Amino acid sequence: MISGDVDAELRRLADDPSFPHRDAARHAIRFRAEGDVSDLVAIEDDPHPCAMTDVVFAMAGSKRTWLNWVPMPAEAICNVANEVGSRRAEGEDLGLVSLALSAAEPASAITASERVMGRVELGIGDFPAPDIRMPLRRGRYAIWRYDGTDPVPAVPAPSGAAIRVLHEVGGEPWSSPLSGYVQAEPLGALPLADLLGLLAHLPGPPDTPRWEYLAKSTPTYWYRLLQPWVCLGILRHAADEPWATSTRREVLLDLALGIEDWTADAALFALVTAAYRESELRAEVHQVVRARLNAAASAPRLVTIEESLAHLMLITPGCTADDRALATAVLARAAEAGEEDEDEQAPPPSKAEKRRWWQRRG
Structure with a gap:
């Protein structure tokens, strides 16, 4: 993680005649001010790459979505799970028997929430078009299937050894996608079955102070x-x-273009990381990210990963003015909806709330 005043440090490096990567520092300053992904690409494509250019890249992305941290869950069921989990972590004996959603939410969000709350009787009012259960493109690899309205892992559970590796590698966010790629090497050595099993079965967090603390606020x-x-x-x-x-x-392509789920943007993030590392992959990755964002933005219903996809589009190498306009419009619409929610003191509900709600029953 990058600490201190990143912007001041970048200005110092850019002004230091003895610093061999002043151009990279200038690109980092511009990216932080203007958000043009071409400046991030220029840092990674430095003619003399070294560990220091990776540091400058991390500084450029400090406190930026996906470059430094994964977005928080945006689903209604996760809001409930966070409330239940945090109150239990504070010692409250809180039970939840059943839950109702007006519309389906991602399989990973439902599974994560049940990991926090325990199994509940879940009622889903509708699967509005486009059906969240249908992939954008059907491929060989899929980690979820549906038993009616219930998402079920379509792959075996991971081994205990795989869970231990995940806890050792993934207990903290990354400083940048580039450093995350390096840190993920032990995960890459696992059998593919274990990796897919980790995605669908969602083992619990490591026993560390960080996750004990987050259990009191956002356990999902x-x-x-x-x-x-x-x-x-x-x-x-x-x-x-x-x-x-x-x-x-x-x-990664099958997951990215699979069902509407957290695993879609997680796979896209890995593909974007690959695009920074290997320039010949950039055109394909750009096309896939835009396709997924197009599908979300054109849906006539709430897509809970839409904001996340917009943030990914903005950091995808090759992001065009048109891509940026679409992503910015998505984020502006989401921000406006959030402001409306804050301003509402009583019903009628906001547009998002009309399409997504929960209640306790029993």
Whole structure:
């Protein structure tokens, strides 16, 4: 994690005649001020890359969504789970028997919430079009299936050894996607079955002070964070295979274009990381990120990962003015909806609340 006044430090480096990567520091300053992804790409494509350019890249992305941290869960069921989990962590004996959602939410969000709350009787009012259960593109690899309205893992559970590796590698956010890629090497050494099992079965957090603290506020966040870590592991899996025909490419593309789920943006994040590292992958990755964002933005219903996808679009190499306009519009609309929610003191509900709600029953 980058600490201190990052902007001041970047200005110091840019003005230091003895610093060999002054141009990289200038690009970092511009990215933080203007958000143009071409400046991030220029840092990674420095003609003399070294550990210091990776540090400058991390400084450029400090406290930026996906570059430094994974977005918080945005689902209604996670809001309930965080409330239940945090109150239990404070010692309250709180039970929840049943829960109702007006519309379906991502399989990972439902599973993560049940990891926090325990199994509940879940009623889902509707699967509005486009059906969240339908992939954008059907591929070989899928980690979820649906038993009616209930998401069920379609892959075996991971081994205990795989869970231990995940806890060792993924207990903290990354300083940057580049450093995350390096840290994920032990995950990449795991069998593919273990990696897929980690994504669907969502083992609990490590026993560390960080996650004991977060259990009192946002216990679902661990499950949101672990999937991008696992996808970085998939990116490192069987790395000797040529990219075009590799298992890692096929798995990540199948997840990215699969059902509407946290695993879609987690896989896209890993692909974006690959695009920074290997310039020849950038056109394909850009196309996939835009396709997923297009699907979310055009949906006539709430898509809970839409904001996350917009943030990913803004850091994807090759992001065009049109891409940026769409992503910015998505984020502006979400911010406006959030302000409306804060201003409402009583019904009628906001547009988002009309399409997504929960209640306790029993």
